Amino acid sequence: MPPTTPSPRIPRPGAPRPRAPHLRVQDPRPRTRSPHTPSPRTPSLRVRRPRLRAALLAAVSAGLVAAALPAPEPLGIGDPLYPHLGNPGYDVLAYDIALTYSGDNRKPLDALTRIDARATERLDRFNLDFSHGTVASVTVDGRPAGFTRTGEDLVIDPALPVAPGDRLTIAVTHTSDPVAAGAEGGWVRTADGLALAGQPHAAHRVFPCNDHPADKALFTFRVTAPKDLVAVANGPAVARAVAGPSATWTFRGDHPMATELAQVAIGRSAVVRHTGPHGLPLRDVVPAADRKLLEPWLRRTPGHLRWMEEKTGRYPFDTYGVLVAAASTGFQLETQTLSLFERSLFTDPELPEWYVESIMVHELAHHWFGNSVTPRSWSDLWLSEGHATWYEALHADESGHEQLERRMREAYTASDGWRAAGGPPAAPRPPATDAKTALFRPVVYDGSALVLYALRQEIGAAAFGTLQRRWTAEYAHATAGTADFVRLASAVAGRDLTGFLRGWLYGEKTPAMPGHPDWRAATPTAASSAGARPTAHGPVAGPVRAPVTGAAGG
Numbered sequence: 283m284p285p286t287t288p289s290p291r292i293p294r295p296g297a298p299r300p301r302a303p304h305l306r307v308q309d310p311r312p313r314t315r316s317p318h319t320p321s322p323r324t325p326s327l328r329v330r331r332p333r334l335r336a337a338l339l340a341a342v343s344a345g346l347v348a349a350a351l352p353a354p355e356p357l358g359i360g361d362p363l364y365p366h367l368g369n370p371g372y373d374v375l376a377y378d379i380a381l382t383y384s385g386d387n388r389k390p391l392d393a394l395t396r397i398d399a400r401a402t403e404r405l406d407r408f409n410l411d412f413s414h415g416t417v418a419s420v421t422v423d424g425r426p427a428g429f430t431r432t433g434e435d436l437v438i439d440p441a442l443p444v445a446p447g448d449r450l451t452i453a454v455t456h457t458s459d460p461v462a463a464g465a466e467g468g469w470v471r472t473a474d475g476l477a478l479a480g481q482p483h484a485a486h487r488v489f490p491c492n493d494h495p496a497d498k499a500l501f502t503f504r505v506t507a508p509k510d511l512v513a514v515a516n517g518p519a520v521a522r523a524v525a526g527p528s529a530t531w532t533f534r535g536d537h538p539m540a541t542e543l544a545q546v547a548i549g550r551s552a553v554v555r556h557t558g559p560h561g562l563p564l565r566d567v568v569p570a571a572d573r574k575l576l577e578p579w580l581r582r583t584p585g586h587l588r589w590m591e592e593k594t595g596r597y598p599f600d601t602y603g604v605l606v607a608a609a610s611t612g613f614q615l616e617t618q619t620l621s622l623f624e625r626s627l628f629t630d631p632e633l634p635e636w637y638v639e640s641i642m643v644h645e646l647a648h649h650w651f652g653n654s655v656t657p658r659s660w661s662d663l664w665l666s667e668g669h670a671t672w673y674e675a676l677h678a679d680e681s682g683h684e685q686l687e688r689r690m691r692e693a694y695t696a697s698d699g700w701r702a703a704g705g706p707p708a709a710p711r712p713p714a715t716d717a718k719t720a721l722f723r724p725v726v727y728d729g730s731a732l733v734l735y736a737l738r739q740e741i742g743a744a745a746f747g748t749l750q751r752r753w754t755a756e757y758a759h760a761t762a763g764t765a766d767f768v769r770l771a772s773a774v775a776g777r778d779l780t781g782f783l784r785g786w787l788y789g790e791k792t793p794a795m796p797g798h799p800d801w802r803a804a805t806p807t808a809a810s811s812a813g814a815r816p817t818a819h820g821p822v823a824g825p826v827r828a829p830v831t832g833a834a835g836g
């Protein structure tokens with residue numbers, strides 16, 4: 283993901299919460315609560331709440347403002363890098379998101395987001411993540427609920443408390459503003475409409491959600507748009523209905539998805555269908571005017587799928603496709619079953635074909651690493667980007683264009699600098715609040731592919747291949763963290779690899795490379811720390827990008 287502009291709305295963790303004089307006052311100093319850390323206010327709240335509610339109703343009916351409920355506050359699930367993402371107290375099972383697009387990508391979309399969830403604790407009040415839209419009404423189990431906004435959270439007071447283990451249905455009627463999202467991610471305004479790029483923290487700029495990959499859920503999208511446009515979203519289309527000047531498309535994914543991987547794209551598009559291995563339906567979506575130009579690229583996908591399946595086993599979803607957007611995002615993104623690519627990746631004459639293919643493979647590989655097996659926290663991002671970069675590099679190697687060993691040696695040289703700049707692979711330094719997507723640093727790309735190379739050197743190619751297949755099979759459609767990977771690697775190797783991997787994953791300095799005692803990491807300097815091989819998330823324009831390796835690129 284690209285660097286973004288500062289967000290003045292980023293809440294700051296850790297500040298104390300003042301007592302609020304009444305229910306609707308926003309807390310300007312939000313803080314985080316981990317689901318494992320009881321909030322100091324919780325015990326008394328649970329006891330007092332029903333009486334408070336009655337008192338509040340009495341006060342309101344008397345035309346007064348009650349003075350007792352604590353202020354709503356933004357919450358999070360305690361992610362070490364994004365403490366305000368996600369919310370405690372419930373597990374989302376399914377989203378059903380209806381969006382109505384006017385045809386003008388500067389205007390807010392009308393939306394209704396329905397969330398089916400299960401309470402994991404008693405809920406007198408709970409939060410969703412949401413910004414960049416107005417909220418007209420909220421219901422919980424069909425009853426009107428109170429709500430307020432604070433930080434990037436929507437705080438909901440259900441009419442009746444929800445008991446632990448109970449299911450609840452939340453319905454939020456709201457708008458979704460593609461202009462307010464701007465350069466921060468969320469909606470991406472394209473030449474002919476909109477697309478979505480929510481990684482890592484921007485899905486909630488588009489729809490209310492529990493915006494953390496630890497809470498995957500099923501998704502249905504219903505997109506209404508002028509009928510001369512084409513709408514697509516994750517998962518196969520299950521219906522299209524025309525009413526007057528509009529059409530409504532319905533898409534339903536068959537597997538759970540992290541919010542950051544949601545995709546909704548609307549534009550003057552052509553939908554191109556192919557068939558992949560084992561009859562897998564392929565659906566590519568490209569600007570209609572570019573169809574002929576792009577078809578030769580789209581025809582490469584079946585070969586990429588076969589190549590990946592040889593390494594990692596069966597493709598884990600029911601459809602795949604390439605979504606080409608006429609937009610200057612500066613990145614590609616593995617949105618589930620429909621990877622988002624910038625048009626210029628395919629049209630820039632200075633980018634060699636093998637390089638473009640390796641980037642296509644990178645986003646495809648994410649469907650095993652990141653989309654099916656999803657990082658449990660953002661500190662586990664190396665499991666996703668490291669593997670995607672590994673297959674990107676391996677494809678370039680096996681197609682005879684760029685030696686894996688040479689690329690890894692150059693990564694080794696730069697590795698100490700990358701660790702100094704961004705932290706070690708499995709404990710990346712928190713992104714600065716003025717550049718949240720700075721999480722996507724070289725250390726999580728080639729710096730983490732280097733960890734996989736070291737592991738393969740240590741346990742051998744056969745065991746490494748087994749590990750890749752078992753990892754993607756045993757954690758398919760689930761979430762997994764670094765400790766799970768170390769455990770499985772040890773099981774496959776038949777010996778405890780905790781000690782070996784500790785330095786590779788958490789060390790300030792890069793350990794010695796097994797089999798290459800002559801490799802040396804350069805001493806970090808300002809230049810080496812800032813330098814980076816261009817990545818799949820990096821800018822795609824520029825003449826030196828593609829063939830550049832190691833720390834010299836942009």
Ligand SMILES: [Zn+2]
Nearest residue numbers: 648667670818
């Ligand atoms: Zn990636």
